[in-house]
Amino acid sequence: MAGHYTTLSFGCKLISTCVHPTRRRHFTPFLPFHWSSSLNTIQQQTTVHHYQSTNPNLSHRFGCHQSKPSSENPTMESIGVLMPAPMSSYLEQELEKRFNLLKLWTVPQKTQFLKDHSGSIRAFVGNAGNGADAELIEKLPKLEIVACFSVGVDKVDLNKCREKGIRVTNTPDVLTDDVADLAIGLTLAVLRRLCECDRYVRSGQWKKGDYKLTTKFTGKTVGIIGLGRIGKAVAKRAEAFSCPIAYYSRTAKPEPKYKYYPSVVELASNCDVLVVACPLTEETRHIVNREVIDALGPKGVLINIGRGPHVDEAELVSALVEGRLGGAGLDVYEKEPEVPEQLFGLENVVLLPHVGSGTVETRNVMADLVVENLEAHFLKKPLLTPVV
Numbered sequence: 001m002a003g004h005y006t007t008l009s010f011g012c013k014l015i016s017t018c019v020h021p022t023r024r025r026h027f028t029p030f031l032p033f034h035w036s037s038s039l040n041t042i043q044q045q046t047t048v049h050h051y052q053s054t055n056p057n058l059s060h061r062f063g064c065h066q067s068k069p070s071s072e073n074p075t076m077e078s079i080g081v082l083m084p085a086p087m088s089s090y091l092e093q094e095l096e097k098r099f100n101l102l103k104l105w106t107v108p109q110k111t112q113f114l115k116d117h118s119g120s121i122r123a124f125v126g127n128a129g130n131g132a133d134a135e136l137i138e139k140l141p142k143l144e145i146v147a148c149f150s151v152g153v154d155k156v157d158l159n160k161c162r163e164k165g166i167r168v169t170n171t172p173d174v175l176t177d178d179v180a181d182l183a184i185g186l187t188l189a190v191l192r193r194l195c196e197c198d199r200y201v202r203s204g205q206w207k208k209g210d211y212k213l214t215t216k217f218t219g220k221t222v223g224i225i226g227l228g229r230i231g232k233a234v235a236k237r238a239e240a241f242s243c244p245i246a247y248y249s250r251t252a253k254p255e256p257k258y259k260y261y262p263s264v265v266e267l268a269s270n271c272d273v274l275v276v277a278c279p280l281t282e283e284t285r286h287i288v289n290r291e292v293i294d295a296l297g298p299k300g301v302l303i304n305i306g307r308g309p310h311v312d313e314a315e316l317v318s319a320l321v322e323g324r325l326g327g328a329g330l331d332v333y334e335k336e337p338e339v340p341e342q343l344f345g346l347e348n349v350v351l352l353p354h355v356g357s358g359t360v361e362t363r364n365v366m367a368d369l370v371v372e373n374l375e376a377h378f379l380k381k382p383l384l385t386p387v388v
């Protein structure tokens with residue numbers, strides 16, 4: 001390792017992946033002037049997203065009143081908003097207040113239902129697992145906007161949307177902290193065997209002897225693929241654990257504290273934690289392949305909080321089973337909710353059910369953002385977080 005990295009040597013390597021919205025800016029529209037001064041004060045103490053929310057919890061926190069929803073926009077009630085699967089009861093409730101919410105999962109004859117309502121469906125709400133592919137988009141001739149209840153838009157056919165002039169929004173920023181927190185949580189869980197220790201206590205094994213020694217996190221080198229919002233948030237947290245930070249991205253960033261590597265293999269060879277903080281695209285599919293896994297080696301740990309297809313899962317499984325990789329903390333998988341069963345018996349692996357942004361607080365703010373993007377669109381105002 002170059003520079004200050006050369007002085008450090010560790011008994012363990014870590015790789016982490018996460019998704020991030022590379023092209024999104026911090027959004028500040030609709031911020032009333034009187035908020036600005038209170039936000040400035042709050043920002044000195046904590047991370048605050050400049051986002052005017054109808055979420056009463058946030059309104060209370062920011063000392064401002066809740067904005068009025070649908071009553072001001074009665075014409076919106078006839079707009080059909082299609083939701084393919086349950087995502088958040090709060091989101092459903094807020095959409096139902098404003099629009100004609102059509103819950104596809106509640107109807108048995110889905111094809112007929114889509115035909116019957118294709119004349120009124122002008123919006124689609126997707127999430128990480130439920131997107132709008134070309135086939136669905138073709139079935140909805142009146143579709144104007146796809147609002148994703150997720151930061152990742154890999155399940156939406158963006159080209160088709162561009163071609164048809166359909167707008168697309170996502171929920172960046174508001175989930176960054178949770179996803180980055182989870183990356184650190186998974187890292188600690190794998191290195192310190194937190195889940196295995198918990199099982200040890202619950203099964204009564206502690207009475208027969210102490211748990212074995214584990215691996216220290218503080219000071220390990222964390223490598224990040226893609227230094228976007230989530231990548232930077234992971235880096236910031238890892239810095240608090242005195243971890244040197246290294247990263248890969250298409251071009252070097254003005255982050256002199258962090259060591260840049262021009263390839264993922266080089267990064268994996270030179271770090272203990274590798275964070276793939278890039279969106280899932282054709283370019284980043286299987287960005288963690290056999291070569292990267294081998295470069296990480298038997299003391300390395302892969303943490304994936306991005307998308308399953310960032311990693312060649314078959315290669316990952318065989319590397320873990322054969323002991324060619326030190327461990328893995330996974331929140332995402334190639335064919336969710338299917339998880340390779342070969343991983344179930346491995347104590348150096350921690351498996352989560354895609355819960356990166358899954359806190360009540362964050363999901364409610366994400367829901368507000370979905371609703372406000374839809375409202376902005378139908379009121380012909382600028383979208384808060386446009387992708388297309």
Ligand SMILES: O=CC(=O)O
Pocket residue numbers: 019128149150151152153175306356357
């Ligand atoms: O995976 C979750 C998201 O993209 O928000």
